[in-house]
Amino acid sequence: MPDLMATIRPGKLTGHYKVQVFVGVDPSGKRRNRATTVCPPGCAERGHARFETASTRRQVERIAGDFEREVAGQGHGKEMTVATAWKRWERQRGTRLAPATMATYRTAWRLRLAPAFGARPVVDIRHRDLAAYRDHHVDAGRLGPSTINQDLAVIQGVLRWAHEQGHIEANPGAGLRRASHGATETPLPEDAALFGLVVHLQRSAPTAALMVWLGLAIGARRGELAALRWSDIDLVAGTVSIDKSVDTRTQADKSTKTKGTRVVPVGEQVAVALGAERDRRRAMAGALWSESWPVFCTARDPSRRPHSDHWSKVVRRVMAAHEGLTAPCETCGVTDMAGVNLKALRHRVATEATRLAGARVAAALVGHASPVMTQNVYGHSRRDDGREVADQLSAGLPQLGA
Numbered sequence: 120m121p122d123l124m125a126t127i128r129p130g131k132l133t134g135h136y137k138v139q140v141f142v143g144v145d146p147s148g149k150r151r152n153r154a155t156t157v158c159p160p161g162c163a164e165r166g167h168a169r170f171e172t173a174s175t176r177r178q179v180e181r182i183a184g185d186f187e188r189e190v191a192g193q194g195h196g197k198e199m200t201v202a203t204a205w206k207r208w209e210r211q212r213g214t215r216l217a218p219a220t221m222a223t224y225r226t227a228w229r230l231r232l233a234p235a236f237g238a239r240p241v242v243d244i245r246h247r248d249l250a251a252y253r254d255h256h257v258d259a260g261r262l263g264p265s266t267i268n269q270d271l272a273v274i275q276g277v278l279r280w281a282h283e284q285g286h287i288e289a290n291p292g293a294g295l296r297r298a299s300h301g302a303t304e305t306p307l308p309e310d311a312a313l314f315g316l317v318v319h320l321q322r323s324a325p326t327a328a329l330m331v332w333l334g335l336a337i338g339a340r341r342g343e344l345a346a347l348r349w350s351d352i353d354l355v356a357g358t359v360s361i362d363k364s365v366d367t368r369t370q371a372d373k374s375t376k377t378k379g380t381r382v383v384p385v386g387e388q389v390a391v392a393l394g395a396e397r398d399r400r401r402a403m404a405g406a407l408w409s410e411s412w413p414v415f416c417t418a419r420d421p422s423r424r425p426h427s428d429h430w431s432k433v434v435r436r437v438m439a440a441h442e443g444l445t446a447p448c449e450t451c452g453v454t455d456m457a458g459v460n461l462k463a464l465r466h467r468v469a470t471e472a473t474r475l476a477g478a479r480v481a482a483a484l485v486g487h488a489s490p491v492m493t494q495n496v497y498g499h500s501r502r503d504d505g506r507e508v509a510d511q512l513s514a515g516l517p518q519l520g521a
């Protein structure tokens with residue numbers, strides 16, 4: 120068997136490198152190689168040419184050495200384990216994912232996927248094994264469908280990589296049916312509790328009250344609400360443009376979950392309230408005012424936004440104040456706020472929009488990638504117009520400032 124030696128060549132994409140290891144010849148005399156493509160962290164973003172820095176060279180050579188030793192350790196035919204495939208996938212593909220997403224994937228691997236699949240050779244994994252994993256957790260009832268499907272997405276990604284790299288002949292995860300979402304997976308709080316949250320916050324945290332109120336009107340994600348600027352709101356057209364979110368780790372703007380822009384209609388009541396709030400802040404700021412300022416700002420500086428976790432903490436403080444109450448709260452008239460959080464606002468909008476207009480319109484309003492997911496989770500349809508749904512949603516909201 121020949122000595123292994125890795126060769127490194129520029130990849131097709133900027134900042135990527137192809138590492139190739141010669142492993143011998145087949146019976147026909149054709150050379151056999153094992154190859155992988157690597158992208159050292161930051162290289163693609165910097166867009167530099169091959170080995171622009173000594174640091175880049177060392178990173179690529181270290182990865183090439185690891186790959187060479189890995190091929191040698193497999194004895195040119197011994198099977199790669201799923202754990203090894205995960206490490207390789209994490210190193211090569213993990214840099215392309217958002218840090219928060221990758222952190223969630225690592226948790227899923229460590230807690231559930233590694234015990235179930237880590238020690239097994241990738242060539243032994245079958246479609247039925249993945250289906251059995253899904254069915255086991257569905258039947259056990261300790262994980263929700265979203266978590267189970269996330270696990271499946273991780274292991275499918277690892278197996279897809281193994282297939283692309285030639286470690287397995289076919290991807291056993293292809294065509295796997297997802298865990299279905301039941302309509303009652305997450306019971307929604309009563310409207311009285313959600314509306315009571317707005318009333319309570321108007322006295323203690325009026326900007327947070329505005330966020331909750333707008334969340335009840337348009338169903339945006341927490342990060343999307345936190346990223347809104349006044350320039351995103353068209354009061355004449357009665358729309359809110361959502362094209363960014365807030366990265367929970369860096370607090371910088373990032374693209375939305377679906378990587379696109381959606382223009383969400385708002386009802387007249389919402390447009391009037393937003394206009395009044397904008398005029399109030401503009402009058403206070405005077406000549407310093409800018410439409411690029413955040414809609415949801417800090418209490419002391421209208422040009423700055425707080426950490427995106429701030430809003431959830433404010434809501435949790437209100438919930439804590441209601442724990443153990445046996446009589447209605449004097450501030451908002453609500454006794455029980457169990458289950459109230461910012462995500463519940465989005466669930467209410469998706470549920471009501473699906474009931475009123477169907478999954479297609481609801482998916483467009485809340486930013487789901489597919490109406491299928493919206494339909495599976497949130498129910499059945501009646502109407503077909505997003506503007507009409509927006510008017511219906513805003514008409515039922517409590518008066519802001521009342």
